[in-house]
Amino acid sequence: MHTLLDQHPRTTLGFFPTPLTSLPRLSEYLGGPRILMKRDDQSGLALGGNKTRKLEYLLGAALDQECDTLITGGAAQSNHCRQTAAAAAANGLDCHLVLGGEAPATPQGNLLLDQLLGAHIHWSGALRKGEQIPAIAEQLRADGKKPYIVPYGGSSATGALGYVHAAAELKTQLSNREQQISHMLFASSSGGTQAGLIVGAHQAELNCQVIGIRIDKEETSHAYAEQLLTLTNETAALFGIEHRYSPDDITLEARFTGDGYGVVGERERHAINLLARTEGILLDPVYTGRAMGGLLQLIEEGCFEPDDTLLFWHTGGAPALFPYAESLIEPQR
Ligand SMILES: *Cc1c(COP(=O)(O)O)cnc(C)c1O
Numbered sequence: 654m655h656t657l658l659d660q661h662p663r664t665t666l667g668f669f670p671t672p673l674t675s676l677p678r679l680s681e682y683l684g685g686p687r688i689l690m691k692r693d694d695q696s697g698l699a700l701g702g703n704k705t706r707k708l709e710y711l712l713g714a715a716l717d718q719e720c721d722t723l724i725t726g727g728a729a730q731s732n733h734c735r736q737t738a739a740a741a742a743a744n745g746l747d748c749h750l751v752l753g754g755e756a757p758a759t760p761q762g763n764l765l766l767d768q769l770l771g772a773h774i775h776w777s778g779a780l781r782k783g784e785q786i787p788a789i790a791e792q793l794r795a796d797g798k799k800p801y802i803v804p805y806g807g808s809s810a811t812g813a814l815g816y817v818h819a820a821a822e823l824k825t826q827l828s829n830r831e832q833q834i835s836h837m838l839f840a841s842s843s844g845g846t847q848a849g850l851i852v853g854a855h856q857a858e859l860n861c862q863v864i865g866i867r868i869d870k871e872e873t874s875h876a877y878a879e880q881l882l883t884l885t886n887e888t889a890a891l892f893g894i895e896h897r898y899s900p901d902d903i904t905l906e907a908r909f910t911g912d913g914y915g916v917v918g919e920r921e922r923h924a925i926n927l928l929a930r931t932e933g934i935l936l937d938p939v940y941t942g943r944a945m946g947g948l949l950q951l952i953e954e955g956c957f958e959p960d961d962t963l964l965f966w967h968t969g970g971a972p973a974l975f976p977y978a979e980s981l982i983e984p985q986r
Pocket of ligand 1: 702703704732733806808840841842843844845846847937940941968969970
């Protein structure tokens with residue numbers, strides 16, 4: 654698989670492999686099954702996260718095209734925007750971020766880090782899908798810059814190659830320990846992580862179920878599944894294999910979207926507090942808190958066998974804990 658991946662330019666941004674650990678205290682608390690965790694929150698780029706792997710290939714493409722500026726967009730607390738700002742700084746590129754909403758009085762969490770990392774911030778008010786990005790790119794070109802537009806969430810086929818690579822990395826770690834997993838679970842939002850893992854897990858023969866836990870409520874899950882299938886097949890084509898995937902290859906659990914994107918409820922609050930107290934591991938309010946909350950629910954429903962080994966992919970996001978402080982604290986016992 655590496656010979657195929659090596660054909661794509663890649664810029665080192667993080668520290669890989671990320672640790673593969675087990676969560677014995679959580680498993681004991683739950684009464685099984687065995688749970689492993691892949692620590693992509695420790696990917697090493699400015700507080701880490703899953704966008705680092707995608708950006709290695711996206712930045713590879715940007716530098717290959719001799720671009721000098723990155724533009725991307727997202728929410729004010731976007732982990733993707735923060736890691737893009739860091740990737741730009743680490744390679745001497747300018748970075749422009751188009752963020753939804755208005756500037757808060759005091760920047761917190763990821764937004765604070767975006768500013769420390771020197772990103773130029775454009776507030777887009779009610780427009781939340783990066784509608785202004787083409788106009789900003791045009792202006793930058795007029796000013797003699799060469800911008801590279803990083804797709805929303807880093808989720809193009811190029812970005813998803815980072816997770817094809819990640820699956821191969823996990824295979825090596827599991828083989829070295831003579832371990833196998835039955836299921837991998839993770840937060841799924843813009844789809845690059847899931848598309849890459851579907852292709853990568855298949856190609857690396859991980860022989861496990863790849864389950865995305867849907868984060869966003871905004872679009873229908875049917876539309877998301879279709880979008881994901883398209884991205885998966887674009888990733889397979891770019892990676893350089895003939896195989897094409899079918900709707901049966903896409904497993905999405907869409908029951909845990911709660912009150913929508915970025916809204917912390919009891920499920921997220923419980924999962925975040927539980928992981929912190931049983932394992933000393935910090936999840937995040939938007940993605941991994943929700944995905945872990947979903948995993949806990951699936952275990953409770955008896956969806957797994959006692960001898961299954963689950964792998965939870967920790968995709969990062971802890972910098973957003975701070976701006977969500979008020980929604981996260983459980984009453985003192
Ligand atoms: C972006 C993000 C995800 C979702 O990954 P996608 O590839 O967009 O589906 C999950 N967790 C965290 C912490 C993220 O920042």
